[in-house]
Structures are given as structure tokens and as C-alpha cells.
Amino acid sequence: MSGGTFLGMPAFPEAAAAAVRDTRLRGNLRHATGTIRAKRAQAVAELPDWAGLRAAGAAIKDRTLRHLDHYLERLEEAVTASGGTVHWAADAAEANRIVTQLVRATGESEVVKVKSMATQEIGLNAALEAAGIRAYETDLAELIVQLGDDLPSHILVPAIHRNRGEIRDVFRSEMGRWGRPAPEDLSEEPAELAEAARLHLREKFLRAKVGISGANFMVAETGTLVVVESEGNGRMCLTLPETLISVVGIEKVVPTWRDLEVFLQLLPRSSTAERMNPYTSMWTGAADAEGADGPRDFHLVLLDNGRTDALADTVGRQALRCIRCSACLNVCPVYERAGGHAYGSAYPGPIGAILTPQLRGTVTELDASLPYASSLCGACYEVCPVAIDIPQVLVHLRERVVEGGEATVRGRRTTVRPARGHAAERAAMRAARWVFEHPAALRAGQRLASRTRRLHPRRLPGPGRAWTASRELPEVPAESFRDWWLRERGDDGGGRKGRGERGERRDRGGDR
Amino acid sequence: MRVALFVTCVTDTLYPGTGQAALAVLERLGVEVDFPLAQSCCGQPQFNTGYRRETEPLVRRFAEVFRGYDHIVTPSGSCAAMVRENHPRIAARAPGGRSADEADEVAEVAEVASRTYELSEFLVDVLGVTDVGAYYPHTVTYHPTCHGLRTLGLGDRPRRLLENVRGLELMELPGAGECCGFGGTFAVKNAAVSAEMGADKARGIEGTGARAVCAVDNSCLMHIGGILARRGSAVRPVHLAEILASTDGGAATDGGTAGGTVGGAKEEAR
Ligand code: SF4
Numbered sequence: 001m002s003g004g005t006f007l008g009m010p011a012f013p014e015a016a017a018a019a020v021r022d023t024r025l026r027g028n029l030r031h032a033t034g035t036i037r038a039k040r041a042q043a044v045a046e047l048p049d050w051a052g053l054r055a056a057g058a059a060i061k062d063r064t065l066r067h068l069d070h071y072l073e074r075l076e077e078a079v080t081a082s083g084g085t086v087h088w089a090a091d092a093a094e095a096n097r098i099v100t101q102l103v104r105a106t107g108e109s110e111v112v113k114v115k116s117m118a119t120q121e122i123g124l125n126a127a128l129e130a131a132g133i134r135a136y137e138t139d140l141a142e143l144i145v146q147l148g149d150d151l152p153s154h155i156l157v158p159a160i161h162r163n164r165g166e167i168r169d170v171f172r173s174e175m176g177r178w179g180r181p182a183p184e185d186l187s188e189e190p191a192e193l194a195e196a197a198r199l200h201l202r203e204k205f206l207r208a209k210v211g212i213s214g215a216n217f218m219v220a221e222t223g224t225l226v227v228v229e230s231e232g233n234g235r236m237c238l239t240l241p242e243t244l245i246s247v248v249g250i251e252k253v254v255p256t257w258r259d260l261e262v263f264l265q266l267l268p269r270s271s272t273a274e275r276m277n278p279y280t281s282m283w284t285g286a287a288d289a290e291g292a293d294g295p296r297d298f299h300l301v302l303l304d305n306g307r308t309d310a311l312a313d314t315v316g317r318q319a320l321r322c323i324r325c326s327a328c329l330n331v332c333p334v335y336e337r338a339g340g341h342a343y344g345s346a347y348p349g350p351i352g353a354i355l356t357p358q359l360r361g362t363v364t365e366l367d368a369s370l371p372y373a374s375s376l377c378g379a380c381y382e383v384c385p386v387a388i389d390i391p392q393v394l395v396h397l398r399e400r401v402v403e404g405g406e407a408t409v410r411g412r413r414t415t416v417r418p419a420r421g422h423a424a425e426r427a428a429m430r431a432a433r434w435v436f437e438h439p440a441a442l443r444a445g446q447r448l449a450s451r452t453r454r455l456h457p458r459r460l461p462g463p464g465r466a467w468t469a470s471r472e473l474p475e476v477p478a479e480s481f482r483d484w485w486l487r488e489r490g491d492d493g494g495g496r497k498g499r500g501e502r503g504e505r506r507d508r509g510g511d512r
Numbered sequence: 513m514r515v516a517l518f519v520t521c522v523t524d525t526l527y528p529g530t531g532q533a534a535l536a537v538l539e540r541l542g543v544e545v546d547f548p549l550a551q552s553c554c555g556q557p558q559f560n561t562g563y564r565r566e567t568e569p570l571v572r573r574f575a576e577v578f579r580g581y582d583h584i585v586t587p588s589g590s591c592a593a594m595v596r597e598n599h600p601r602i603a604a605r606a607p608g609g610r611s612a613d614e615a616d617e618v619a620e621v622a623e624v625a626s627r628t629y630e631l632s633e634f635l636v637d638v639l640g641v642t643d644v645g646a647y648y649p650h651t652v653t654y655h656p657t658c659h660g661l662r663t664l665g666l667g668d669r670p671r672r673l674l675e676n677v678r679g680l681e682l683m684e685l686p687g688a689g690e691c692c693g694f695g696g697t698f699a700v701k702n703a704a705v706s707a708e709m710g711a712d713k714a715r716g717i718e719g720t721g722a723r724a725v726c727a728v729d730n731s732c733l734m735h736i737g738g739i740l741a742r743r744g745s746a747v748r749p750v751h752l753a754e755i756l757a758s759t760d761g762g763a764a765t766d767g768g769t770a771g772g773t774v775g776g777a778k779e780e781a782r
Contacts, residue, residue, distance in 0.1 A: 017704035333691050337708050373702065375695025375709070376560060377658040398562030429558050433566040436521065436552035437573060446525050466703035471710070471738030474526050481524040481531035485547050 006151065009344040011369040016338035025339050028163045033330045039273035040327055040383065046275070047265070056262045058387040061321035064255055065311060071220040071253045072302065078223025082285025084298040089247075091305050096127035098301050099212065099245055103133050106243050106297075108209045114227060114234040115139035116214025117324055118247045118303055120152060120346035121359070124212070135212065136178070136204045138233040140197050147174040153340025153348060155326040156271055161339055164188040175200050201233060211241035211295065215248045216323065217263060218300075221256045224284045225300070228267060228277045238281050244295035249303050251311075251320040263323060266385035270325035306359035312408035315396040319354045321386040328380035328390060334373060343370065350380035354393040361409060362401050368419040371397035402426060439482075446480035453478070516546045516578055518586040518595075518628070520730075521553040527730045533757035534587040534631055537644055540757075541635075545585075550577045556594040559602065561697045568606045571599045572617065575624045583638060584628040587753045589660025589728045592630035597663055599625045630660060630728060631753055632669040642672045647760040649679030652750070653722035655713070655736065657729040658691050670728055670752055677755060683720035687712075694735035710739040717747055724750045 009015060019025055044050050064071055076086045089095035103111060111128065113119065113135050125135045125146075137146040144159035145152050148170040152158030159167065171182040171193065180203050182196045213234065217226040225246055227234050238244060254260060268277040287294040311317050329335050329349030340348035344366045345356040353370045362368045371394045380390040400407060402425070404418040418426075435441050453476040459468045467473070479487070515538065519531040538545050555570035574595065578584045586592050603621035608614040635641050654674060660666040674682055693699070693709025700706075713736060717725045723746070727733050730751055737749035 013702050013704070016702060020704045020708045333693070333709050334702070334705055337705050371562075372698065375658070375691050375693055375698045375702075375706065377691035377695070378662040379658075379689075379691065382662055395560055395562065395564075398560070399564050400562075402562040403565060425561070426563070429561065429563045429566050432553075433555075433558060433563075433569065436555075437569055439550055439552050442521075442552055449525070463700055466700035467738075469703065470707035470742060471735060472741035473738065474734050476526065477528050479528060481519050481528035482549065484528050484532065486549075489547070 006344045006346070009341075009366055011365045012338070012342055012344070012373045013369060015342035015344070016334075016373070019339040019342055020337050022339075024163070025161055026337065028161055029336050029339060032157070032160050033336050036273060036330045040270060040330065043269040043273040043275065044383075047269070053262055053266055054385055054387055057266050057323075057385055058318075058321060060254060060259045060262060061251075061386055062318075064253060064259075065251065065317060065320055068250065068253070068311065071255055072250055074255075075218055075220040075223055075253050076302075078221065079285055079298075079300050080223075082223050083288055084223065084285040084300055087299060087301045089301050089303050089305070092122035092303075095122050095247055095301055095303050095305070096124055099124060099247060100127060100131045100133065102243070102245050102299050103128065103210055104131070106210055108243075109133050110204075110208060111135050111210040111212050111245075112204050112208040112237045112241065113137050113142075114211065114213035114237045115142050115158075115229070116212070116247065117155060117346060118214045118249050119212065121249075122247070122303065122305065124247065136201075136208075138201050138204065138237055139229075140194065140231055140233070143197055143201070144170055147171065147178060151341055152346060154329060155324050155347065155349070155351070157326075161341070164190065164193065167193055171196055179203055201236075205233075205236040205240055208237070208241050210243045210245065211237040213238060213244065213246045215246055215252055216267065217260060218248055218253045219255075219257055219260065220253050222284055224257075224282050226260065227279075227281045228264070229279045229281070230272060230274075230277055232279050235279050235281050238283060239294050241295055243297040243299075244283075245299045245301065247301045247303055249305075250307055251322075267323050267325055270323075270327040270383065270385040306361075308411065309408045310355075310358040312413075313358065313396075316354070316358050316393055318388050319351070319358060319393060321388055322351055322355065323386060324351075325385055327383040327385065328388075331379045331383050332374075333377065333379070334375060338373065343373065350374065350390045350394075351388070354388075354390055354397060357397050357400075362397065362416070362419060365421075368401045371395075371401060443480070443482055446482065449476045450478055450480065450483075513543065513583065514546070514581045515543050515583045515585060516548055516551075516581040518551055518554075518574075518578065518584050518591070519547065520586055520588045520591045522734070523587060523730050526734070527751065530587050530730055530751040530753050533751065533753040534585070536757040537631075537635070537646075537753060538585065541639060541641060541644065543639070546581070548577050554591045554594045554599075555602075556591060556598075557696050559594065559598060564602060564605070567602055571602045571606075571621060574599065575603075575617070575621045578624050578628075579620060582627065583634060584624070585631055585634045586628065587631045587728065587751060588730065589630045589657050589664055589666060590731065592628055592633070593659035593663035595625050595628045630664055630666065632666060632673055632728060633664065635673060635756075636669045643676035644673065644756050646677040646756045646758055647679050648677050648755045648758045650724055651681045651683055651720075651722040652724045652726050652755065653683040653685045653717055653720040654688070655685055655692060655717070655725055655727045655732070656688055657727050657732045660728050661689060666728070670726075673752065673756060674726065677758075678760075680755065683722040685720055685725075686716050692732050692736050694732045696731070699735060706735075707739070710735055711743075714739045714743055714745065714747075718743075718745055722747060724748045724755075726750050726752055726755055728752050 087098045128135045137143050141157045141159040154160040165188050168188040175182040180200045215225040216228050268274045286298040335349040343352040347355045353373045357367050357370050376391045401419045402422045404416045407416045523530045555567035559567040600622040603618045692713040693706040733749035
């Protein structure tokens, strides 16, 4: 029972179309995202200096990313000086190998986990299971996903696609197979569900010798790691086990404690709409003295896995500012209808649509479809606490998909070839460009359309069917605006003929 | 003041009535408006689908066609946003840019872009007018389109204009700021999600009881109107310019509007 896998999933449009037809999923998501949307807006509106905080958050991240090598080395020095061990993992396979070896070295075959996006990204649980090590998720929503042999569909609330009734069913049927069973008469009351999870997990906390976590932030100046959470399960996993292994993306480093001040305000309000999250755990290296709290053995696995490639892209690199608050998911009308699974990665929603194609490339049909999983409405950019211009990056990645071009892949400058299946579209775009460069041709086309307007079908074949399946076509008018102007006003722009003639002359110049 | 109308390819080809209405409003306010015939498309469909290089000649053309004007006015929030936000970026990234001439061209694109306004912005910010003397005796709900709302920051400008239209009753649209699902090629590439977003928007619009839904973008209205029509709904899409152009002398345009005129201003006034 390793949980599902995102491998081999269909491209976004197909998966999303299936999700749209799933009325229960739609109801669950509409309810959950609608609630948190309103709360976030309120929590953010409370702070008079939100715009300033947001700009500061973006600036700190940008500065840190510009000198990432420097801050990572300072971090390594500080962690090492306080008794921790730092490992560098270039990709998912290397990170999984390191963690597996570290767990094996302890002689344990069980670990408890703090909710972590990085370990979802690399598929750590499956890798551990292949090595005979069982990983127990301890975040409530992550537990629901794990027990249900399901996939996470949200950054913060991985089981957001489930309602209470579904959760009760999963607890009743699956908990017993993993440890302490749920009570027979478990109801779908949130308090009862939480209590069942608490009792089930408590056993695991008390027994576990090895904990695995990610981190929200790493402070370079002292080598301190930070986890913010709401449930307290994280605090248990970070303090009770003897060995703690943290797998963290290299972009999570911040230079100083003062920088944390900004992010500890931005994150909870954007994420859970709380002024401050209930638990903020910070630790520096390993506990040295007898009787000191916390793990004796601390390992930090610094994960690249495509991040330096993204860093090399001057437009795409802003995605590395992300603090995984999930505000962009909650506000996204496409996410609300497509659901998280359609994005085919641990990172769903708008941030997933710009992060996954940078971390994994745009080679598979699914990954190449992700930059198009957006109407470019800009709601994500508006709420993002670190001002990632997600629409700008989406359009930038669309260009990589259809036109190819220079990109950094596994550390090397590479010329990416355009994705397949865009030939007809490319030809149409070229033709359109030619027409728009030749207003006389545009006018001729408009006249032809007007003359034949009574003959136009109401339903289109081919790609046009995607339009007429659910919408009427606009009627073509008897005359374009251009023709009306020529007929009524008879010249080019109130006597300023020069420009028009220029345009028309260019017209006759033929294609470039 | 030399003002040019950038009518946009969609409005030029499919909704000439909106272009005529924009012209009528501006001329009624005493603005002399040119329509340079060499204009075509801002390049938004190509750019937003990933064809940046196909957009470059259109960006240069736009600057060339409109450089002699003090203000360029367009009845489209998303085309104005494309010009203001993306034209300078595209020009700056285009090959070349080293010679003095090319550097001038990049500067010119940015300069022309900065003088490009969506119609309601031009009326409120440049002309300082919120009452354009319009008369439109209908119930109307207003859908703020995404690029006008979030990229241009139109704020309450369109609403202030609508609130001053005599006879018009403005109905609140729940979830107004949520995208209608058009999104250019998104409407066909992710047709299922787009149609679902559109259907939710249509339900919201119908729920207001308004007879017309107003916006500052004909492309979004084409999508919303197409869905409303397929649903057999009586609500008509109407571009803001057409409402502002209507007077008690009748609708200012002679057809080809986003959804036809709603009745006729006169007929209902009786
Ligand atoms: S992209 Fe911005 S809004 Fe989305 S999860 Fe990351 S920080 Fe939050």
C-alpha cells in the first residue's frame, strides 16, 4: 500500500473533463475553496501593510535566490557546526537513496512523517516501501490520503477532495490494517474523526525511532530549520524520535532570522487564514547534551531535483519564491473545477502548472499540457504572498511548448524542441499573423465572411466543435467596422492618410 | 488632442456596433477620433498561446500605426492590458535592440503602450467624465472581465459610468470577480472546464434578474453570450460602449452588437 502514483496520467484537459463530470468532487471542492477564500481575504485585509509585506517577501526570496550558492554553503556550515549532517541530492533518486540508507543505518523499519511537499515530490514513501521500510503519514489529511490509497490533491489539505462521510468510511475500513482501528460507531463529526486519528497516531509517535520531515524555511545564519503547522503532529515527529531526517528543497533557505519575520506573517494568513499558525517548530542541528530535548541524530538532505534549472530561467525562476501557502489553488476557478489530481503531480493548481513543467520538463503530453491549464485570469497572482506572476510564467512556458528554444536541463544549456501535436495550430498562428500584418487581406477576409454569413453552420466540425458544443457562435455582421468606417468616413483616420498609406504600402511588401 | 480608436480585431470583425458606439460616445464628448486603417490585432491570441515570435511584428506595427497620437483608446480591457503590460516586454526581448535605431524602437513601443487606454479609463481618467449623458432604461448586471479588473486595475470606473446612465438599474452579480472561463484558446483547449466556468457565470447572471450583462470585452461577451443563448436564456450581452452610446434619441449604433440591442431604448421608455 504505497499510495497511488501520478505516473502515466492523461493530459490535463482529459483528466479535468472527467473531474468536471464528478458532481460530488465538484461539491466538495466548491465548498472547501469557497470557505477558505473568504477567510483569507479577511485575514489579509486586517494588515494595513500587506502590500509592503508582499513586496518584502518577494524581494527577500529574489535576493536569496540570486546568491543561493552562498547561502546554502553558510547553511551547511551552520548545520554542521551544530551537530547535524548535510547531504546534497541532485535529483529524486539520489534523495531517496540517501534517506533509505540513513533509515537502514538505524536498523528501523518504520518512520513517522511530518507533512512534506518535498518528500511527495520525490515519491519517498514508495521508495522506502520498496526497501522494506514503512512510512506513516501523521498529518490528518495526509493520513486520510494514505489510508485511502489515494493521491494528494492540494498542497495544504491533501484530502480536500474528500468530504466527512468519505473520510469516516476510509477510517472505518482502513485504520485497522495500519494500526489501532477506528471505533465501530465512528460518526462523521469532525471532533470524532480527529479523535480517532489522534489515538491511531499516538501509538506511532510513541514507538517511532526515526522521523522524516520537510521544512518551510531554513535560516542560513544559524542553520535553523522551521516547520509551521496547525495540528501538532509535526511537533511530535520533530521531538520524539532519536533520528530526524529533513528533506528540503534548496530554495527554502532564507539568510537571517529577521527575514522570517516577514514570512511568518505572510504564510499563515495566506494559507489557513490564521493570524499565526498554532505550532511553529524550530530546531538547530542535533541535541547534544544528555537530557536535552530532540533527536540526537539530525540529517538535512538538500534537494535540487530541477530547481537550479528553473533558477537559470530568468522568467521562470520566480516560481522558486513559492512558500507553498496554497492561496493560488484556493482562488483558482480552474482548480476548483478540475480538482488537484488532474495536474498529475504533487503540486496542483496554478503553482503546479508553472512548477511541474520546470522541474520535470515539458516532454510528456501531461507536462506539456500544464501551462495551458489556465484561463490567465490572474486571480492567483493577485493573492500570491510572494507576488509570483503566475500568468506571465504560464505564457512563458507555453512558448517553450510550442516554439521550443533555449532552456537549462539538468544543468546544461539545451535547445528544447517544440512539443509534438502543435503543427496545425502553429500554421494557423502564422497565417493569422500574416493576415494581421496585411490589413487589406484582413478586410478581404471580413468581406468574404459577411457575404457568406447566411451559410455559416451553427455547429462547427474539428477543433471548432469544442466551441459550439456548449456555446452558440456569434453572428457575422453584414459589414466590418473597417468597411463601415470607409463607407461612412471614407478616408484613413480623419485626413491623416500618411500612416494608413504606410501600412498599406507595407502590405504590398509581401511576407518577410 | 489627437485620439485614435484601436477597435481590436474581434470588435472590427464581429461586433462593429461596439466600435461605432465607442466612436459615438467619444465624439459626443467633443473628442476628434481617428481610425488608422493600418491597425489590425494586438497579438494577444498568439502571445497567450505561446507564439511570442509571431507577435513581434504585430507589436512593432501597433507602435508604428499609433505613434503619432496622444491617446489610443480601445473598447477592450484585455487588449489594452496586452498592449500596456506585454508589448514593452515583447519588444525588449525581441532579437536586436543593440543599434541605436532598434533601441529607439523598443523605447517607442513602451511609450506608445503607456498612452493606450481602455475606454472607461480614458473617459474617467483622461477626460474626467463619469456622466456621458446616456439613457438606457433596462436592468443591467456588470461582469468585470479579468484583465480589466486585475491587470489594468479598472476598479469601479465602469460602474461609475453605468451608475450615471439614466434609466439604468444596476443589479449586483454574485461572484462578479470570478473569471467567465473564456481565456482565449483556453476555451477550446480546456473546453470542459471553460464551459463549466461559463455555465456558472451564466447562472449567476440569470439569478440577478437583469435583462442584459455588460462588460468591457467583446471576447468574453462572445463566450458568455454564446452560453446564455445555448441555454435559451433571455439575457443579452451588451458592451459597455453600447450602453454609454445610447441616448433617449435611441441606440447610437446600427447593429452588429455583442448581442443585438436590448429592445430599443425608446420602445421601452414609453
Ligand atoms: S505560488 Fe504563491 S500563492 Fe501559490 S502556493 Fe506558492 S506562495 Fe502560495
